[in-house]
Amino acid sequence: MTSKSQARAAKARVLKCGCYATWARAIAPVAVCMCILLNFAVPLVGQAARRNKPHIPLVLISEPVKGGQEHVEQSLWAKAGLVSKLESSGYEQGKTLFVFTPDKPYSDLDSGAYALREILNEAVVATGCNTLDVAAYGVSGLVLRFGLEMGLLEDGFIDNAIMLNTPQRGSFLADFLLQVCNIVKHECMFDQETRQARFSPFGEVSPTLDPKSIPAKSTGELPGSIGSGNFSWEGEAWWVATRAREIYEPLYSQYVQERFLSLPYVPVDSPKQSFAGWIKQNRPLIWENCIARGNEPPFGPVPDTAVNSPPQKGQDFTAAYYEILAMAVGKNQYAVRMASAGSLAKSLFTQEYVPGSLKDAVVHYGLKALLHYAKKALVTVKAEVQKIIADSIVSSIGYLDNPESGLLRRLVKEDILVNLGTSAGQRFYRVPANHYLKLINQESASASCTRKTRFVSITGRVTNLLSAVWPQVGPNNLFCEVDSAIPPQGPRDIILVFSGFLSPSYLNLLKDKRVHDSIVSLLLGPEQVCEFAVKEMERKEIKASSWQPSYVSVPWDMSQSQVFDVTIHVSSLPEGWGCAVWIEGYDGGRWLPVPGWNRVLTRGAEVDVMLKNRSYRVGLRLARLGAANPYTPGGKVESVFERELSCETWVSAQAIVSGSPSEENSTGPGLDPEAGSGLNPADPISGHDGPGNTDAPGSQEDSADNEDIPSVRVVYRSKHTTLWKPHEVYHSYWELDFGDGEAVIVQGQPHLEISHTFSPSGLYTVRATSYDNHNNVLLEKGWNVEITGEEPEVREFSCTSVIRPEVELELAGPGKWVTGKHALFSGRVTWNLPDGAQVASVDCDPGETFHVLWERSGEFTVLWAVTLTIDYELEGRAIKVKNTYITSMAVDVFTSGISR
Numbered sequence: 001m002t003s004k005s006q007a008r009a010a011k012a013r014v015l016k017c018g019c020y021a022t023w024a025r026a027i028a029p030v031a032v033c034m035c036i037l038l039n040f041a042v043p044l045v046g047q048a049a050r051r052n053k054p055h056i057p058l059v060l061i062s063e064p065v066k067g068g069q070e071h072v073e074q075s076l077w078a079k080a081g082l083v084s085k086l087e088s089s090g091y092e093q094g095k096t097l098f099v100f101t102p103d104k105p106y107s108d109l110d111s112g113a114y115a116l117r118e119i120l121n122e123a124v125v126a127t128g129c130n131t132l133d134v135a136a137y138g139v140s141g142l143v144l145r146f147g148l149e150m151g152l153l154e155d156g157f158i159d160n161a162i163m164l165n166t167p168q169r170g171s172f173l174a175d176f177l178l179q180v181c182n183i184v185k186h187e188c189m190f191d192q193e194t195r196q197a198r199f200s201p202f203g204e205v206s207p208t209l210d211p212k213s214i215p216a217k218s219t220g221e222l223p224g225s226i227g228s229g230n231f232s233w234e235g236e237a238w239w240v241a242t243r244a245r246e247i248y249e250p251l252y253s254q255y256v257q258e259r260f261l262s263l264p265y266v267p268v269d270s271p272k273q274s275f276a277g278w279i280k281q282n283r284p285l286i287w288e289n290c291i292a293r294g295n296e297p298p299f300g301p302v303p304d305t306a307v308n309s310p311p312q313k314g315q316d317f318t319a320a321y322y323e324i325l326a327m328a329v330g331k332n333q334y335a336v337r338m339a340s341a342g343s344l345a346k347s348l349f350t351q352e353y354v355p356g357s358l359k360d361a362v363v364h365y366g367l368k369a370l371l372h373y374a375k376k377a378l379v380t381v382k383a384e385v386q387k388i389i390a391d392s393i394v395s396s397i398g399y400l401d402n403p404e405s406g407l408l409r410r411l412v413k414e415d416i417l418v419n420l421g422t423s424a425g426q427r428f429y430r431v432p433a434n435h436y437l438k439l440i441n442q443e444s445a446s447a448s449c450t451r452k453t454r455f456v457s458i459t460g461r462v463t464n465l466l467s468a469v470w471p472q473v474g475p476n477n478l479f480c481e482v483d484s485a486i487p488p489q490g491p492r493d494i495i496l497v498f499s500g501f502l503s504p505s506y507l508n509l510l511k512d513k514r515v516h517d518s519i520v521s522l523l524l525g526p527e528q529v530c531e532f533a534v535k536e537m538e539r540k541e542i543k544a545s546s547w548q549p550s551y552v553s554v555p556w557d558m559s560q561s562q563v564f565d566v567t568i569h570v571s572s573l574p575e576g577w578g579c580a581v582w583i584e585g586y587d588g589g590r591w592l593p594v595p596g597w598n599r600v601l602t603r604g605a606e607v608d609v610m611l612k613n614r615s616y617r618v619g620l621r622l623a624r625l626g627a628a629n630p631y632t633p634g635g636k637v638e639s640v641f642e643r644e645l646s647c648e649t650w651v652s653a654q655a656i657v658s659g660s661p662s663e664e665n666s667t668g669p670g671l672d673p674e675a676g677s678g679l680n681p682a683d684p685i686s687g688h689d690g691p692g693n694t695d696a697p698g699s700q701e702d703s704a705d706n707e708d709i710p711s712v713r714v715v716y717r718s719k720h721t722t723l724w725k726p727h728e729v730y731h732s733y734w735e736l737d738f739g740d741g742e743a744v745i746v747q748g749q750p751h752l753e754i755s756h757t758f759s760p761s762g763l764y765t766v767r768a769t770s771y772d773n774h775n776n777v778l779l780e781k782g783w784n785v786e787i788t789g790e791e792p793e794v795r796e797f798s799c800t801s802v803i804r805p806e807v808e809l810e811l812a813g814p815g816k817w818v819t820g821k822h823a824l825f826s827g828r829v830t831w832n833l834p835d836g837a838q839v840a841s842v843d844c845d846p847g848e849t850f851h852v853l854w855e856r857s858g859e860f861t862v863l864w865a866v867t868l869t870i871d872y873e874l875e876g877r878a879i880k881v882k883n884t885y886i887t888s889m890a891v892d893v894f895t896s897g898i899s900r
Contacts, residue, residue, distance in 0.1 A: 054096045054524060056159055057127045058086065059120060061100045063138040068103030075099055076137065080510035082519070089520050098123045106143055108310045108406035109440075113147030116140070120153070133160045133523055137510070138479075139407065141166030145487060148453055149444045150308035156452035159590070162519060164458045165506050168487040169441060169628075170413030170434055171480040172473050178412055179328045181403040186241055186329045187336060208334055209246065211254040218283070220247060220290040226319055227296040229749040236313045239298070240326050247286070248330030249337075251279060256334070267331035270421065275331060276324075277420030280429065294320030295432050303732065303748040307439050310406055312745055316436040317412070324418065324431060413484060414438045417472035417629070417637065427635035428472055430627070441488055448490035449582065450595045455493040456522060458515060459485035460504035461642050474629045474637035479506035482639040483628035491582045491593050491619050494522070495547040497642055531617070532651070534566070539652040544579050546622040546645040551584070554653045556614035562655050566618055569606040569650040576626035576640065578602055579649060586615045593619075600625070612859065620649060711822065711851035714860060721852060722845040722886070724865035729881040731801035732773040739764035739785070750803045755796045758787045770801035778802055781875050800874055802881060806832040809887035811864045813852075816892045822851040823891070827864045840880070841869040854893045863888045 060077045069075060077083050077099055091097035100119045106112035116136075123132060136144045141163030147153040148161065167174070194205045225231040233239045252267070255278045259270045269275050280287045299314040310316075400408055414437050417428040432438070460477040467473055474481045482497055489495075496518055498504050504512040531551040532542045544550055554564045570579045582598035584591045594616070599607060600623050609618055624640055631637045712721045731750040737743045738756050746752065750770075758764060764785040770778040781799045813825035826849040831839065845865045852862060865886050872879040 054090050056131055056133050056523075057096045057098065057123055057129050058091060058133045058135065058523065059098045059100060059123050061102075061116065061119065061134065061136040061140045061144065063140050064102040064105050066104065069101050072099055075101065076510060082510055082516055085516045085520060089524055095127065098126070102140070105401040105405070106139065106407050107401060109143055109146040109410055110150070110152070110309055112140075112143035112407070113150070113152045116144055116147055117153055120158075131157065131159050133162070134158050135162040135164065135519065136166070137164050138166060138506075139411065142168060142410075145444070145455070146440065149440060149447065152308070158453045160454050160456055160523065162456040162458065162522070163487075164515075165460065165477060165479065165485060165509050166457070166487075167411055167480040167484055168457070169484040170437055171411050171484060172413060172416075172470065172476070173479060174408060174411035175413055175416055175433070176470075178408060179325060181408075182240060182325050183329055183332045185237065185403075186244070187332060189237070189241065190333060190336060205337060208253045208337055209250040211250040214247065214250055214283075216283075217285060219288075220286040220323075222290055222319070226298050227294075228300050230753060231298050231300070231314075232755060233298070233314065236322075239314075240322060240329055243323065243326035244330035244333055248327045249334045251275075251283065252327075252331045252334045255279075267335045269331075272423045273421035274419050275327060276418045276429070277424050279327075280420060280424075290323045291320045291429075291431060294318055294323060297435050298322065300748070302436060302439060307436075307443060311436050311747060315747055316409055316434065318432045318435050320431050321412075321416070321433040324416070324433070410434070410437060412437070414441065417631065419470075419472050422635065426633055428631050428637070445488035448488050448493075449598045450593050451490045452592055455487055455490060456496070457486050457493070458496045458498075458509070458518070460506070460509045460512075461497055461499045461639075462503065462505050463501050467637075471635055472631075472637060474631075475639045475642045477504070477506045477509065481629060482642045486628065486641045489621075489623070491549055491580065491584070491598070491621065492591070493549075495641055495644075497547075499642075534651050534653045537652070537654060539650055541648050542620065542651050543646045544620040544622050544649050546574075546577070546624070546641065549619045549621045552618040552620065552651050552653075554611060557655075558614075562614075564611040565654045566609045566611055567606065567652045567654075568601070568609065568618070568620070570601045570603060571648065571650065573603045573647050574622070574645050576624065576630065577645065577647070578623045578625050579605075579647065580619075580621050580623040581607060581609065582619045583609065583611070584617055584619055585613075586617075591617070618651075622647060709824075709849055709851055710846040711853065712846055713853050713855065715855045720861075720863055721850070722863045722865040724845050724867070724884050724886065726865075726886045727882075727884045728804065729772050729774070729776075729778075729802065729883060730804035731770050731778060732775075733771055734799075734801075735769045735771065737767045739766055750801045751798075752800070753796065753798045755794050757792050757794050758785060759792045761787045761790060763787075766797060768797065768799045770799070772802065779875060779877065779879060800836075802872055802874070802879060803834040803837070805834065805837065805868075805870065805883070807866075807868065807883070807885050809864065809866060809885055811862065811887050811889050813862060813889060814891065815889070816894070817854065818894050819854050819857055822853050825850055825852060825862060825864070827866070827887070829866045829868075829885070831868065833870065836873045837870055839868055840871050843867040843869075852891075857893050857895045860891050860893055861888050862891055 060075075060082075062076050072078055072083065072093070075083070083093075083097070083099065086097055087093070093099070102112075102115055102119075106115070120132060120134070124130065134144060141161075144153075144158075144161060145163065145166070145168065148155060148158065223231060252275055255275050259273070259278070273281070280291075295318055297311075297315045297317060298319050299312070302311045302315050412434045414432070414434050415430050416433045418431050420427055420429055459480075459482055461475045461482050462477055464473070464475055466476060466478070474483065476482065477485075486495055487493075496515075498509065498512055498514055500512075504515065509515060531553060532540060533553050533555065534540050535555055542550055542552060552566060552568075554566065556562060568579075568581055573579060578600040579602075580598065580600050583594045585594045597609075601607060611618065622645060626640075628640050629637055630640065712719075714721075731748075733748065734746040734752055735743070736746060736754065738758075740758060740762075742756070746754065752768065756766070764787070766783040766785055767780065768782075769780045772778045778801050783797060785795055787793050808830050810828045810830075811825060812827070814823050817823045827844060829842065829844075833839070843866070845867075850864075854860060863886060865884055867882055867884045869880065869882050872881070
């Protein structure tokens with residue numbers, strides 16, 4: 001197939017985009033008002049005078065639309081005018097511009113990321129480019145970022161990931177919808193369970209448990225195993241129903257009696273003190289044990305190795321969030337149960353009545369019977385209508401399949417603010433909710449300093465009308481709060497927040513011309529960054545921003561080799577912020593963070609940074625250290641990203657080493673800043689420890705005459721002292737088949753202990769299969785279970801798989817050296833193995849001790865690898881695994897004879 005036919009085929013496949021239904025459409029009024037422009041200084045806003053021709057293809061990804069779209073003109077991007085804006089700027093559909101719309105909902109983040117990977121691969125095939133720019137809208141942005149963070153999409157494959165209105169940290173509407181779906185589900189269960197009792201003439205629904213059955217010193221009766229791998233339940237719905245029935249429904253009945261608030265069929269909270277606030281004040285032990293300490297999921301946290309796959313129920317939400325769900329269900333169950341109270345006999349004969357005639361008796365008792373059954377039937381009607389409404393809302397959202405969608409669970413916020421009422425000293429209480437999403441963002445934060453892909457977060461902020469209904473909701477765009485739309489920030493990332501009265505909302509952000517100009521300027525305009533040149537011996541004041549990076553460059557002299565000492569002093573900072581400092585290197589095409597050195601400075605801190613090549617520059621930006629949605633004691637919730645903040649830093653530069661230009665410096669800005677991964681080009685320096693000091697212990701310098709010690713000669717940075725790659729094998733999850741039609745997946749728990757209830761008599765074959773972190777089978781174990789009686793029987797099973805060993809590597813050697821001399825390095829490995837495991841052999845590369853000789857100066861990384869062959873005796877069989885571990889250290893190498 002020719003490239004043109006490939007392009008046409010790809011274009012036919014991908015130009016399917018369109019409008020979609022959203023959360024905001026379900027809950028927010030649609031209004032058209034004049035925008036209130038927020039004046040902020042963002043260099044990216046506004047068109048550059050001259051546009052560059054697109055050299056990186058751009059892919060626009062919408063949220064899913066069930067069934068897809070036939071014509072590009074129906075797409076969100078086209079209706080908003082962005083497609084025509086891009087075409088007028090030089091983009092051409094099918095060649096440098098592609099529009100995609102997934103045609104079915106995302107079942108979860110991982111499956112969605114795989115679908116996006118296929119979409120992006122089509123664009124790569126059509127263009128032949130190995131780098132793309134991607135703009136993703138709404139939840140597609142979260143799916144895209146998940147693919148990047150979890151390695152499903154290669155870091156750097158996407159140059160700019162532009163994410164618009166993306167719930168990076170969850171959406172308050174997802175929590176609202178999930179609670180509604182849970183309430184409706186449990187009300188339908190209540191209707192089914194009580195229908196016979198409600199419509200029987202002498203039947204009666206069981207009353208709410210007496211609040212006195214919960215002692216004043218009760219801690220909530222949570223199992224001691226909750227939060228660990230030993231916890232078990234019959235199911236999520238069963239757990240929420242049990243907690244609601246036994247704890248929160250009785251307590252709500254007491255709350256209603258004390259607060260004098262009760263409406264038929266509808267639970268009500270007092271604005272002065274909510275039900276949650278009442279529990280915190282009157283049942284502090286329950287609050288402390290069930291809410292304040294419930295930071296982990298009931299089954300324990302998801303293993304680090306399993307973050308890239310969906311967790312099972314009980315491992316994604318925290319135990320505290322399940323208590324919040326049980327509170328909501330308990331309140332509703334109480335209201336419905338009270339509306340269902342009483343039998344027909346009681347309704348007819350509770351009042352004395354002497355009929356004047358048979359006709360009067362028929363009319364009187366007939367009306368009473370009709371009213372009684374109408375009240376009972378209203379419970380069923382209410383449950384069914386609510387279920388229809390909830391299903392309709394979910395089905396109208398293009399990216400959700402059903403109320404049980406895994407994606408809906410992923411969109412619940414990392415932590416939620418629980419409203420305690422206006423009378424509380426602190427109106428809100430922060431409760432961890434979505435543990436799995438928090439783990440994803442923690443992974444993102446840990447990798448953000450070296451990430452090659454630049455994240456551009458664009459969102460809107462409208463007048464916060466929703467705070468009248470939900471006071472715990474901060475500044476938002478009618479779908480998610482501003483702080484929830486901002487992922488963990490890397491050094492090069494950019495934030496843009498546009499404001500208006502009712503627009504740009506979640507639906508209307510793309511219609512804002514400021515957004516169009518910003519995207520085009522970002523992609524095609526010259527790099528517009530706040531870069532400040534600092535002269536030698538000059539002290540300059542430089543602004544660090546919360547929305548974008550600022551850079552410091554120094555006056556390099558091309559006629560000689562130089563090393564600059566850049567001093568950065570932070571005199572003041574906004575409360576809750578630090579100042580991030582890092583180094584970027586130019587690889588000939590773009591600036592990228594240099595691995596190995598970055599710091600966050602606090603108020604009054606000062607740091608010295610060494611720039612050793614003209615292809616380096618220093619970056620600065622504000623880094624958030626506290627919560628992104630702080631609130632005042634009076635109850636106002638804010639977002640730290642809704643407006644750009646800045647602080648002033650003082651920067652000075654001094655050339656501390658000079659001489660004849662080295663061969664390396666003469667190559668210009670083609671330097672690869674990551675050559676020899678792990679390099680540290682910016683060790684902080686002090687007055688007594690500079691690059692001219694290459695003294696090292698005498699034992700570190702050794703002749704190469706000893707042929708028993710391997711030697712590595714290094715000329716280029718790409719030469720590694722070992723080519724071994726890190727590799728580990730250990731248990732990741734169990735697959736259990738109980739032989740009675742029920743199968744479960746258990747994440748983690750290499751030492752498995754699990755029980756199962758078998759109902760009818762019979763012979764069952766139970767099988768447990770352990771899979772490693774590469775999805776390969778480690779071991780299998782089976783049991784034969786015979787049930788003879790008719791009563792259900794509980795059987796327990798245990799099995800042990802490969803437990804990850806604790807291994808530590810230490811590499812000793814000089815941190816500074818000179819060319820032409822052998823440097824001696826020695827390594828040491830220690831381990832802690834589980835029972836039943838022993839090390840069969842240890843192999844080191846290049847060796848346990850080894851020499852390195854550098855033939856040119858520069859910054860290098862010495863790598864040392866160890867492979868442990870470990871024998872496990874498990875379940876009567878032997879399992880052998882080989883694990884390879886890598887450690888490194890940075891070495892500054894100077895030309896012999898250079899002095900300060």
